[in-house]
Amino acid sequence: MKHLSKYSLGMGDRFAHQGEAQLGAIVQARAMGLAVTPVWNKSNREHALIGSEPLDLRREADAAVAALKWDGPYHVDADHINLGTVDRFVEASDFYTIDVADYTGKAAEPASITAFVEAAGKYMGSLPIDGFAAPLVLDLRTVRVTAEKFLWAMQEAGRIYRRILEKKGGDFIAEVSVDETDTPQTPAELLLILFMLAREGVPVQTIAPKFTGRFNKGVDYVGDLVKFAREFDEDLAVVRFAVREFNLPDTLRLSVHSGSDKFSLYPMINRLLKKHDAGVHVKTAGTTWLEEVIGLAESDGEGLRIAKEVYAVASGKFEELVKPYAPVVDIDPGELPSVETVNGWDSACYVAALRHDQNNPAYNRHFRQLIHVSFKVAAAMGARYTDALKENRAIIARNVTHNLFARHLIPIFG
Numbered sequence: 400m401k402h403l404s405k406y407s408l409g410m411g412d413r414f415a416h417q418g419e420a421q422l423g424a425i426v427q428a429r430a431m432g433l434a435v436t437p438v439w440n441k442s443n444r445e446h447a448l449i450g451s452e453p454l455d456l457r458r459e460a461d462a463a464v465a466a467l468k469w470d471g472p473y474h475v476d477a478d479h480i481n482l483g484t485v486d487r488f489v490e491a492s493d494f495y496t497i498d499v500a501d502y503t504g505k506a507a508e509p510a511s512i513t514a515f516v517e518a519a520g521k522y523m524g525s526l527p528i529d530g531f532a533a534p535l536v537l538d539l540r541t542v543r544v545t546a547e548k549f550l551w552a553m554q555e556a557g558r559i560y561r562r563i564l565e566k567k568g569g570d571f572i573a574e575v576s577v578d579e580t581d582t583p584q585t586p587a588e589l590l591l592i593l594f595m596l597a598r599e600g601v602p603v604q605t606i607a608p609k610f611t612g613r614f615n616k617g618v619d620y621v622g623d624l625v626k627f628a629r630e631f632d633e634d635l636a637v638v639r640f641a642v643r644e645f646n647l648p649d650t651l652r653l654s655v656h657s658g659s660d661k662f663s664l665y666p667m668i669n670r671l672l673k674k675h676d677a678g679v680h681v682k683t684a685g686t687t688w689l690e691e692v693i694g695l696a697e698s699d700g701e702g703l704r705i706a707k708e709v710y711a712v713a714s715g716k717f718e719e720l721v722k723p724y725a726p727v728v729d730i731d732p733g734e735l736p737s738v739e740t741v742n743g744w745d746s747a748c749y750v751a752a753l754r755h756d757q758n759n760p761a762y763n764r765h766f767r768q769l770i771h772v773s774f775k776v777a778a779a780m781g782a783r784y785t786d787a788l789k790e791n792r793a794i795i796a797r798n799v800t801h802n803l804f805a806r807h808l809i810p811i812f813g
Contacts, residue, residue, distance in 0.1 A: 400569050400570070400571075400572075400602055400648070401474075401493060401569075401570050401571055401572050402572075402604070402648070402650050403436065403474070403494075403572050403604045403605065403650050403652075403678075403680070404434065404435075404436040404472055404650075404678075405434070405650075405652075405678035406433070406434065406435045406436065406678055406679060406812050407435065407436040407437075407438050407474075407678075407679075407680045407681075408425070408435050408436070408437060408438065408680075408681055408683060408803070408807070408808065409438045409439075409440045409476060409478075409654075409658075409680060409681065409682035409683060409684065410437060410438065410439055410440065410683055410684075410687065410803070411439075411440055411441060411445070411478075411682075411683065411684030411685055411686075411687060411688070412439065412441070412456075412459065412687050412688075413441075413445060413449060413685075413687070413688045413691075413774045413777075413778075414449065414688075414691070414774075414777070414778075414784070414785060414788060415451065415455055415456065415459040416691075416785065416788045416789070416792075416795075417687050417690075417691065417795065417796065417799045418439065418459040418460060418462060418463030419462075419463045419466050419467060419796070420687075420795070420796035420797075420799035420800045421437065421439075421463070421687060421799060421800070421803060422437055422463045422464065422467050422469060422473075423467065423796070423800040423804075424799075424800045424801075424802075424803035424804035424807075424808055425437045425469075425471075425803075425808070426467055426469065427800070427804045427808075428804060428808045428809070428812065429471070431809075431813070433808060433809075433812050433813060434471070435808060435812055436471065436472050436473060436474065437460075437469075437473045437474075438473070438474045438475070438476050438494055438680070439456055439459065439460045439473075439474070439475050439476065440475075440476035440478040440494075440496070440682060440684060441453070441456045441476075441478055442478040442479045442480075443477075443478075443479070443480060443484040443487070443488075444479070444723070445478075445774075448774065448775045448778055449774070449778045450778065452487075452491075453475075453477065453487055453488045453490070453491035453492060454490065454491045456475055456491060457475050457490075457491040457492070460473060460475050474493050474494040474572060475491055475492050475493060475494060476492060476494040476495070476496055476574075477491075477492040477494070477495045477496065478496045478682075478684070479496050479498040479576065480495060480496065480497065480498065480559070481497075481498055481499070481501075481555075481559065482555070482558060482559050482562060485559055485562055485563060486562075486566065489563065489566040489567050492571070493570065493571045493572065494571065494572040494574065495559075495560075495563055495571060495572070495573055495574065496574045496575075496576050496607070497556050497559045497560060497573060497574065497575050497576065498576045498579070499552040499553065499555045499556045499559075499575065499576070499577060500552070500576060500577050500578065500579040500580050501579075502551055502552035502555045503548055503549055503552045503577060503580050503581075504548055504581075505551045505552070506547055506551060507546070507547075507550040507551040507554060511550060511554070512543070512546045512547060512550055515542075515546045515550055515595065515598070516539070516542050516543050516546055518594075518598065519537070519542045519546075519591065519594060522537050522542075522590075522594075523537045523538060523539060523542060524536070524537065524538075528636050528637065528640045529636060529639065529640070530632065530633070530635070530636030530639070530675065531633060531636055535586060535587060535590070535637075536587075537587055537590075537591075541587055541591075542591060545587070545588050545591045545592075546591070546595075548588075549577070549588070549591070549592050549595060550595055552577065553575075553592060553595035553596055553599055553601075554595075554599060556575050556596060556599065556601055556603075557596075557599030557600065557601055560573055560599070560600075560601045561600075572604050572605070573601060573602060573603050573604060574603065574604065574605040574606070574607060574654055574680070575592075575596060575601065575603050575605075575606055575607070576607040576654070576656065577592065577606075577607065577608055577609060578607045578608060578609045578610075578614075578656045578657075579609070579656075579726060579727075580609050582609070583608070583609045583610055583611045583630070584608045584609055586630070586633040586634055586636075586637050589606070589608055589634055589637050589638075590637045590640070590641060592606070592608075593606065593637070593638070593641040593645060593647065593651075594641070594645055596647070597641070597645035597646065597647055602647065602648050603647060603648070603651060604648050604650045604651055604652070605651070605652055605653070605654040605680045606638070606651065606652075606653060606654060607653075607654035607655070607656050608634065608653070610627060610630060610631070610655075611623065611626050611627055611630055612626075612627055613729060614655075614656065614657035614658075614661065614727060615657065615727055615728055615729050615768060616657055616685055616724060616727050616728050616768060616771045616772065617659060617660055617685050617686060617689055617755070617767055617768055617771040618660055618755065618764045618767060618768060619660055619661060619662050619663050619755075619757065619764075620661045620662075620663050620664050621729070624663060624664070624667070627664065627667070628667045628671070631653070631667070631668065631671055632671050632674070632675075634653055635653065635671060635672075635674075635675040635677045636675065638651055638652060638653060638677070639675065639677070650678065652677060652678035652679050652680060653677075653679055653680070654679070654680040654681075654682065655668070655679065655680070655681045655682065656682050657682070657684070657727055658681035658682050658683055659682075659683035659684065659685065659686035659807065660686060660755050660806075662755075662757075662806070662810070665807075665810035665811050666810065668811060669810065669811055669812070669813070672812075679811075681807070681811055683803065683807060685771050685774075686802060686803075686807075687799050687802075687803075688771070688774050689753065689755075689767065689770060689771060690795065690798040690799045690802050691788065691795050691798075691799070692706050692709065692753060692770055692777075693750055693753055693754055693798050694791055694794045694795030694796075694797070694798045694799075695787055695788075695791060695795065696746055696749040696750050696753065697746055697750055697794055697798070698746075698790075698791040698794050698795075699746045701787055701790075702787050702790075702791050703745075703746050703749065705777070705780065705783070705784060705787050706749055707741055707742055707744070707749070708776075708780075709770065709773055709776045709777055710738065710741050710766075710769070710770065710773070711738045711741070711742070712773075712776045712779075713769055713770065713772075713773035713776050714735070714738050714769075716776070717732065717769070720769070720772045720773055720775065720776075721769070721772055723772075724772045728768045728771070728772060729768070730765045730768045730769055731765050732765075734763065734765040735763075735765050735766060735769065736752070736763065736766060748761065752766050752767075753766060753767055753770060755767065755806075
């Protein structure tokens with residue numbers, strides 16, 4: 400089994416032009432003594448919207464590694480795959496984010512639920528877990544309700560894992576994602592989910608739960624910071640307990656999805672990782688695309704015209720673009736500038752509205768979220784957009800590298 404390093408950063412790159420700039424941030428972090436493994440990720444939906452193939456992402460990652468002479472580990476993630484999409488990723492990927500959120504709430508066979516409840520009986524009652532202020536209490540009702548909600552989904556994770564194993568052998572990393580569910584999982588539910596995965600024989604190395612609060616795309620966390628810190632602290636303790644008790648890989652760690660730009664969370668994540676001496680995987684899928692648009696706007700001329708056109712077309716396709724991301728965006732149309740207003744902006748105005756600088760009064764999180772989900776508009780431009788990326792490579796790369804290094808890697812892992 401391939402093993403994931405202690406700290407890893409998932410990096411999305413919609414148009415496969417920023418691999419070197421992204422890896423450059425990892426290289427800078429290593430020069431400061433921070434060992435963070437780069438993981439390039441792209442979902443089936445994103446491939447479909449862009450018109451790319453999984454092997455394109457592998458080639459981008461390999462080319463960046465060769466260009467920067469990176470000699471550390473790196474991975475290519477088949478992001479949010481299921482049984483219907485996994486096969487096309489087998490050749491290109493060595494990291495698989497198995498997404499079973501859509502299966503939560505579907506009841507497993509009554510006999511398998513009964514068998515799980517019986518197996519979990521040894522953990523019922525007051526369960527002492529290192530790091531908890533008081534024992535974790537597991538009663539029969541909690542175990543049964545959790546099994547009714549999650550057991551079928553974890554059985555599906557087992558089916559997907561075995562499919563990858565059949566096709567690829569054991570040389571890959573498995574992540575299981577339940578972050579896009581209706582409610583956050585409690586520490587007790589997380590513990591039981593990990594027990595289910597262990598019983599399914601899935602050597603999960605990262606688990607992506609749904610945390611309390613809103614993890615909207617490309618903007619800061621919205622929610623109760625104190626509650627999040629307590630939950631994250633307890634989840635780290637649960638993971639450590641599960642590794643020992645369920646014989647799961649000692650590389651198992653939490654995965655934070657939609658992890659980019661959650662600036663208010665990074666200090667507490669950093670502190671708690673150090674407290675538990677724990678690893679973490681953080682996904683920053685769309686922030687590089689936003690830095691591309693910022694770089695194009697900064698370049699003025701054709702780049703700024705493209706940036707303005709992305710917004711103009713996106714405004715006319717608001718419902719179409721936002722609907723697939725509804726659980727992870729929160730856009731108030733009344734707070735969006737008009738197309739006419741944006742068309743009148745100079746480079747500095749556009750950049751100020753889009754760049755995630757909450758101290759700048761011109762920053763508009765609604766504008767930023769709409770641009771975040773609008774990469775399909777740029778994809779429709781074809782060579783016009785990608786030619787602009789090539790023409791303005793230096794200014795875009797500077798933005799991409801600085802964003803990942805200074806605003807993500809250092810605050811999270813430093």
